[in-house]
Amino acid sequence: MYDLIIIGGGVWGTAAALYAVEHGFGSILLVEANPYVAGESSGKAGGIVSDFVAHPDDRKWVARSRQLFRQAQQASGDTTMIAHDGMLSLCNPKEADQLMAQVAELKARNIAIEVWNKRQIIAHYPDLDRVDANIVGFWTPQDWHVNPTAYAQTTLAMAKAKNLVVHLGYRVQSIKVEDHQVSIKGPGTSLEAAQVLIAAGTWTRKLVQTTGQDIALRPYRAQLASLDFPSGYQLPIVREMSTDMYLVPDGSHNLLAGDGTRLWEHDPDNYQTSGDEQFEAEIATGVMRLISRAHTAQLRRSWAGLCGATPDRRPLIGKVMDRLYIACGDNGFGIKRGPAIGELAVQIAMGEVDAPHLDPHRYPPTDFPLHPGSGGTFTK
Numbered sequence: 001m002y003d004l005i006i007i008g009g010g011v012w013g014t015a016a017a018l019y020a021v022e023h024g025f026g027s028i029l030l031v032e033a034n035p036y037v038a039g040e041s042s043g044k045a046g047g048i049v050s051d052f053v054a055h056p057d058d059r060k061w062v063a064r065s066r067q068l069f070r071q072a073q074q075a076s077g078d079t080t081m082i083a084h085d086g087m088l089s090l091c092n093p094k095e096a097d098q099l100m101a102q103v104a105e106l107k108a109r110n111i112a113i114e115v116w117n118k119r120q121i122i123a124h125y126p127d128l129d130r131v132d133a134n135i136v137g138f139w140t141p142q143d144w145h146v147n148p149t150a151y152a153q154t155t156l157a158m159a160k161a162k163n164l165v166v167h168l169g170y171r172v173q174s175i176k177v178e179d180h181q182v183s184i185k186g187p188g189t190s191l192e193a194a195q196v197l198i199a200a201g202t203w204t205r206k207l208v209q210t211t212g213q214d215i216a217l218r219p220y221r222a223q224l225a226s227l228d229f230p231s232g233y234q235l236p237i238v239r240e241m242s243t244d245m246y247l248v249p250d251g252s253h254n255l256l257a258g259d260g261t262r263l264w265e266h267d268p269d270n271y272q273t274s275g276d277e278q279f280e281a282e283i284a285t286g287v288m289r290l291i292s293r294a295h296t297a298q299l300r301r302s303w304a305g306l307c308g309a310t311p312d313r314r315p316l317i318g319k320v321m322d323r324l325y326i327a328c329g330d331n332g333f334g335i336k337r338g339p340a341i342g343e344l345a346v347q348i349a350m351g352e353v354d355a356p357h358l359d360p361h362r363y364p365p366t367d368f369p370l371h372p373g374s375g376g377t378f379t380k
């Protein structure tokens, strides 16, 4: 019998495991359905880490996650885990007005941000030659993109070095909460723990339902394409706020382009994991709208993963019933906040922190509208 079992080896689950082994939780087991970590949304993400987020919790979580990403990078010696590209958020004038309060807030926290017009954008990044004449660019030079798979692998290795037990290829089928323990049933065997934390991304709802409980989590689909620029390019991370399209530099010739969000509920056990034709056509048009030299670019491949929506776009973190805790509801921007959220979930399970505003039961598990992303920059 373990003190804690964590279900899920994405960014959230691996971060939770490391915090738990470092803070005296006792004997801890992490189980992951795939034979490797970061095999689902975490490994499919663009990996943008930006301070340009609206909610005070998110600002705090991004700041803490940056520390944890740096810590993992140092531990691994992998200098490519974090790429310091800077991010340019492209807005129309109305969106820009809405974001001015955040500009002041970032400056007050000594986070660099500059407001650029079209001339300044092109002076810095000539490849963005097709942006609109009235565009407003918010330049946040300290923003990164991170390799979430490398982070999760390193974090798992760090936790294993501190006695974390790991069962890969162990898909939990059901969870039974009893008076003195929680049992999880997987392939062939059942395992017991005093407490269980489900960090299974968009599968979390299905697992909770096996206990007779339910939560307000609806999975939706997001897509990413990898584009080959044969003659290279020079771009930062780019986010077009009106369309939610984003670009992430991935080496000198490879550009990632998303998001192709499909805002209806998807079944995590049965959805299209490749990019769809409509997305591939839309993303080609979108990239060409900003960059004329993109006409020489070729699509390498595209793929899709799931994000978990909640009614208020805030995560569900905390107790579902005695001994059973969850951390889910990333709403499409769970890498940049993930390491901090993993820690927080364990702090709540240990009784160190109380966060009633994140209570998993704060909304009834009924249908609710799914809202587009914008990476947490707008409070909608």
Ligand SMILES: Cc1cc2nc3c(=O)[nH]c(=O)nc-3n(C[C@H](O)[C@H](O)[C@H](O)COP(=O)(O)OP(=O)(O)OC[C@H]3O[C@@H](n4cnc5c(N)ncnc54)[C@H](O)[C@@H]3O)c2cc1C
Pocket (backbone or CB within 6 Å): 007, 008, 009, 010, 011, 012, 013, 031, 032, 033, 034, 037, 038, 039, 040, 041, 042, 043, 044, 045, 046, 047, 048, 049, 170, 171, 172, 173, 199, 200, 201, 202, 203, 204, 207, 221, 222, 223, 224, 258, 303, 304, 305, 306, 307, 327, 328, 330, 331, 332, 333, 334, 335, 336, 337, 338
């Ligand atoms: C295309 C795309 C692009 C994105 N880009 C960004 C970005 O640029 N920046 C950003 O901040 N966020 C981004 N996101 C969101 C980000 O990927 C997620 O918020 C984040 O990965 C959530 O991490 P997680 O650990 O909660 O979930 P996951 O990574 O999905 O991990 C959950 C794990 O639980 C395991 N699991 C599920 N069921 C079981 C079971 N029954 N038994 C055992 N294990 C189980 C799964 O196999 C999986 O490994 C993107 C998402 C997508 C799809």
